[in-house]
Amino acid sequence: MDSIYQFTLEQLTEQFLGYGLKKYHAQQVYQWVYQKFASSFTEMTNLSKTIIPILTQHYTLQPLTLLKKIVDPIDQTTKLLFATNDQEKIESVLMFFNYGNSACVSTQIGCNMGCKFCASGLLKKVRNLNASEIVQQIMYINQYLHAQKQPALSNIVFMGIGEPFDNYEQVSQALRIINCPHGLGIGARKITVSTCGVVDKILPFARDFPQMNLAISLHAPNDQIRNEIMPINHRYPLVKLMETLQAYQQLVNRKITFEYLLLKDVNDHDQHAEELAQLVKPLHCLVNLIKYNNVKERCFTRSENSSRFAKILIRHKINTTTRLERGININAACGQLRAEHDKK
Numbered sequence: 204m205d206s207i208y209q210f211t212l213e214q215l216t217e218q219f220l221g222y223g224l225k226k227y228h229a230q231q232v233y234q235w236v237y238q239k240f241a242s243s244f245t246e247m248t249n250l251s252k253t254i255i256p257i258l259t260q261h262y263t264l265q266p267l268t269l270l271k272k273i274v275d276p277i278d279q280t281t282k283l284l285f286a287t288n289d290q291e292k293i294e295s296v297l298m299f300f301n302y303g304n305s306a307c308v309s310t311q312i313g314c315n316m317g318c319k320f321c322a323s324g325l326l327k328k329v330r331n332l333n334a335s336e337i338v339q340q341i342m343y344i345n346q347y348l349h350a351q352k353q354p355a356l357s358n359i360v361f362m363g364i365g366e367p368f369d370n371y372e373q374v375s376q377a378l379r380i381i382n383c384p385h386g387l388g389i390g391a392r393k394i395t396v397s398t399c400g401v402v403d404k405i406l407p408f409a410r411d412f413p414q415m416n417l418a419i420s421l422h423a424p425n426d427q428i429r430n431e432i433m434p435i436n437h438r439y440p441l442v443k444l445m446e447t448l449q450a451y452q453q454l455v456n457r458k459i460t461f462e463y464l465l466l467k468d469v470n471d472h473d474q475h476a477e478e479l480a481q482l483v484k485p486l487h488c489l490v491n492l493i494k495y496n497n498v499k500e501r502c503f504t505r506s507e508n509s510s511r512f513a514k515i516l517i518r519h520k521i522n523t524t525t526r527l528e529r530g531i532n533i534n535a536a537c538g539q540l541r542a543e544h545d546k547k
Contacts (some may be wrong), residue, residue, distance in 0.1 A: 206335035207236055207262045208342065211379045212386065222257050230385050232258070237386035240346050242266075267293075267339045280529045283343065287312070287336055291329055294364055295340040297347070298529045303357030304348060308340045310374050311365025316399050317434040320422075320466060322498045323364045332365070334376035341381060359389055361396040362418070368401035368408070378412060391415045397462065402439040402447045409454040417451065418460040418491075419444070423470050424478035432469065441482065448486055459486055464493045465506035476512045480519035490516055492525045 210218070216229040231249060235241040244250075244258040267285040270292065274281050281297040296307040313326040345355050359381060361367045367374045378394065381387045391414035398404070399420040408417065423429035429436040448459055461483055465471045483490060492513055495505040506512075509525055516523040 204261060204263045206333075206339075207232070207264055208338040208380070209333060209335040209376070211376065212383050218261075222261070224254060224257065228254060233383070233385045236264070237342070237383075237388075240342075240349060267336065267343060269343070275529070278529055281347075283340075285340065285343070287332075293332065293336070293340070295344060296363070296529075297344050300358075300527075304354055305358040305360060306341055306344045306356050307360045307362050308337055309363030309365050310337060310361055310367045310370050314365050315369070316366045318399060318420075318422075319432045320464060320495070320498070320501055320503045322500070325498075325500055326364070328365070328369075331370040331373055334373045334380060337373065337377035338380050341387065345387070356387075356389065358393045359395070360418075361394075366399055366401060367396050368398045368404035371404050371407070375411060378415065395460070399433060400435050400439050400444050402443055405447050405451050406454065409451045413455045413457075416457070416460065418462055419448070420464075421461045421479075422464045422466075424475045424482055428470050428475075432466070445482065445485070452487060457487075459488045461488055461490045462493060463490055464495055465509055465512060466495055467504045467506040467508075469503065471506035471508045471512060473511070473515060476515035477519075480516050480521050483521060484519065489522045489524065492523065494526070494528060 207215075212229060212233050215233065216226050219229045219232075220226065228250065232244075232247065235247045239246075241247055242264060244255050244262075244264070247255070250258075265288070267287060269283060270286050271284040272281060279299055283295045283297070285293050285295065287293065291312045293309045293312060295309060298305045298307065309332065311331050312329040314321070314323045315328040341356060341359060348355055361374065374396070378396070381389050382391055382394065391412065394412075395416035395418050396408065396412075397418040397420055405417070408415075420433075421429075423432060423436075426436060426440050429441065452459065463470075463479065479490065492509050494509060495503060497503075497505060513523050513525060
């Protein structure tokens, strides 16, 4: 049987018609699943009793299994560790902001990008997540919020374990499902997909999802540093990345966010800020400076130069923010909870 969470409304409608059902039955099921949080087909009381056996024969509503939940006592950031049906482990994070509740979801089990500072990189890629496993992370969090009598998720970021553009087909499927107005109905402009620089998927993303947000995990102002800390740069150097991003903006005319993790004595000096300003100046962009969550298996440490670094960028008229820290009391960096669990 297939997970009901794997299919777009259009795909489900086509399948239902093949089973002799009506088009509106697919919309009804979609609303029960994504808006009423049905955990079984028998809960769908406005469906004919003759339809339920067809659904139970072909589909499952089986959720991910929650292994662990930890909550930051200060900001209530909630980190979740799930087990998939084949007993692999993935992480998601729920964050609370004044503009709404946000979820950070994973797209792969492990990651092969090999970024030297990243906890996710400690866990080599086992496989891609399918769309159902991506969507179910969001569904669990929405159900959790509903039980807590809190507003549903308003923002989704694809910044968890894995490289989204290394799993483009299934990520695209998940994006269509969560954006569907008959389902989760999360607006395109409330969805952000991050990539470390898989260049050959950037323009397809522009064509497929022109209203969604793109974030680039940059973390270095030049090829020398980026080659050392991000192996992807050997395949897609900065000149190629920047050329592609200019083409991206010609297609969609949307602001690009550059994520820049400040690492002490690696990429946080004044000259690095000057280089970064010149690198991104041709683009309509935001530089989001990030304070490093120390990972004990990595040799990098947090920079204390974020304020000075930001002032240099702003002096060059680069739109700059420093990411509001969340979950620092619960090791919220992607991959840390799974790594700790695997050691036990």
